Amino acid sequence: MTIYEFAEQIIYEAGQNIKNKLALELTIETKSNPNDLVTNMDKETEQLLVERINQAYPDHHIIGEEGHGKEVDTLDGVVWIIDPIDGTLNFVHQQQNFAISIGIFKDGEKYAGLVYDVMNDNLYHAIAGEGAYLNDMKLGALADTTLKRSIISLNPNWLTKDWIKDVYTPIVKDARSARSYGSAALDFVFVAAGIVDSYMTLRLHPWDFAGGMIIAEETGAVVSNQMGETLHPLQSNSIIVANQQLHREIVSGYLSRYEKELTELHQGMFSSR
Template identity: 45%
Template structure:
């Protein structure tokens, strides 16, 4: 993207994120209309849908030639990532939103010809905005995030884990994951993939392993994490698929190979 174009996208996306967040906060204590999608734990609220509709209307008004790839059905049906594609999760961590009224995020990734150019993750209740432009570093609010530490080892690392190990085509070797839990310093689960990527970028956790994420769950986080030197792939080491659900392993480069080789076994 040209600098002028990037600047326009940055200004508009950030403005819309804050507007969407203000609307969520103004309505979050009202009675929620809660539905389920794939199963009883896969929640969606009217605010998820309303927030996505808001982004869809803004994008189509300001950038009519762009595409929207999103979770709640207001985006475009895509067979490729040609052109400019906004990848949006309006409320990432809906279960946290419903049960805790916190620990959820708005996630916006902007891709150009399949390359991640701009990423935003907004921790709504803590008022913390993570952002990145490809090649220009990542930020927490207005503070530039440092590159990841280069002395991380498996035994001193903290790994974020999603407890749902089943995925469409693979099953992980749980004994190896249990060994990883024993061999690392600790594990965490935050209930929001976007926030887990944000915490990776901050260096609060050193790796993140999950068996199924959709592109809108990780699109922004991948951009932000790469700007501090992190790696994001599928759990078998293959590149992520931006059109379909993925296994995901993201980590500090120092432990990436060791963890994939010794603890991640998909069969």
């Protein structure tokens, strides 16, 4: 069994465990703010994944949102970057629109990405260089779009924040429409699948984007921070993922006007993960 096949096996196992326990009462805690939630199921899912990986590959390194491997500061060897439940707020309130995300790197290179939309039983997955899939169906290459003919995804809360509303409001106005799904991992794979044309946010951690980044890039999407710079898998960052033409249009035509503010934001908020 390859590492990739093993990752598929354990992500399905973790998803089934979540579904088996949906009727049980959750223990809910807050982290950085009242809307930043973590549940006992987040912790249990991460523990399950970590235990399986450690049993099969004791020399691999793991970074998980809920505390495992935060001291990992290099991509040497094999590194797993895990979000056990991406979209915890959706999980708590809706019991849907959440995903398990896994990104795997080998000696600094992207190896595989997996994002499991648990309640729809949809696994988005990719090996770097071999294309991306939704379950058994290969995803096609993304077509280019212009902003006025594109659906973009972003959190509407950003439109209420100080200078950030000045950055995003013109983009929303000029787009065909805007959506908010509440799960970064799903937003990435929705771009890969052509469900939306771009996803933008000013704040993501490695576990939020590691798996989805690899999948989206396999369909030809461009993934960068909002200054157009390549993402580092171990650093928090702003994000824009889009087909090539749309990425170029948004970065050069809209975001570049705020290079100073974006640079200061990155320096102040994302100097580390």
